[in-house]
Amino acid sequence: MTRFETADSERRIPVGISACVLGEQVRFDGGHKRNRFVTDELAKYVRFRPVCPEMAIGLPVPRPTVRLVLTENEPRLVDSKHGQQDYTRQMQAFAEKHASGLNELCGFVVCAKSPTCGMERVKLYIPNGNTVPGGTVGVFTQKLMTAMPWLPVEEDGRLQDPVLRENFVFRIYALHDFYQSVAQRLSLDAFIKFHSRYKFVLMAHCPAAYKAMGQLVAGIKNWDLDEFFTEYRQQLMDALRQRANRRNNTNVLMHLQGYFKRSLTSRQKQELHDLIQSYRLGHQPILVPLALIKHYLKEYPDPYLQLQTFLNPYPEELKLRYGL
Ligand code: SF4
DSSP states (O other): TTTOOOOOOOSSSEEEEGGGGGGSSSSSTSOOOOOIIIIGGGGGGGGEEEOHHHHHTTOOOOOEEEEEEEEEEEEEEETTTTSOBBHHHHHHHHHHHHHOOOOOOEEEEOTOOOTTTTTTTTEOOOSSSOOTOOOOOOOOHHHHHOOOOSOOOTTTTGGGSSSHHHHHHHHHHHHHHHHHHTTTGHHHHHHHHHHHHTTTHHHHHHHHHHHHHHHHHHHHSSSHHHHHHHHHHHHHHHHHSOOOHHHHHHHHHHHHHHHHTTTOOHHHHHEEEHHHHHHTTTOOOOOHHHHHHHHHHSSSSHHHHTTTTGGGOOOOOHHHTOOO
8 A cells, every 4th residue: 555545535634625615505595616626636535524614603505695894993704785694703603613623634625705714815895895905814714724823724716726736735745744653653753754754845845944944853852742743833834835936846856866876877867957957947847857766766766765755745646746
């Protein structure tokens, strides 16, 4: 069984989701917002925990629409027609209670634009009917992100973007890997081994965090391990939220190439160098030099490189690196 195969759905990565994105007919009009990538691709690898917060606080289907109105400097979740029904406190209380039972989650897909579930740029009205530039966050998602600031959260619409999609899935797998590798046997050794596997990942996503986290891990003996767990998780997930750009990825690829300097012939080295440069210039996806590096790794095994998550972050079948 490979690292990514799962024997049954119970062992898949737990991910929360707005129920309408999963295709459940829970929207105000009885419809849904099914996202094909979520239901046809991601669902093979994760175990979704759907929730419709508006139904969870007792609203029916169909129901009158709600919206966010800025009142006394606070967005209020009210009915769109008269603004008389205020669901804000009820929704906040539900979100807090729901989030407190979600510690095992490794990600959350929320529905864009919703005054309840939206993650950004949700319309925020002022009483005269105009909207506030930039909008705001839905009431449920705001509470969720405050309660779990390390959790990868993404909107259904943004998952259409190959770069955002890859980054989100990457973070889900990394957090799950962290829980599997460290949380279940909290020890100095487990942290150091995990951190060692993420060296190139951190270099690609955020060189500054790579340095800072190296220092953090070097001082691990001065920490209480539970506190270290919380701090490391937050720094890791903050770093991974930054997308790995072409320049940083090129730097990592060149580091990886360095591991083969004694094994490859001059012609092979030149070929790999040319592919890396071709990727740097945007002529090839990262998959092309990576495939050659993985091929050489099979021929010239290196135990340290073989463990690097950068080379194998999630199932290839998700095809997430095709567009990068
Ligand atoms: S956006 Fe959220 S509250 Fe609205 S239907 Fe979907 S899950 Fe329910």
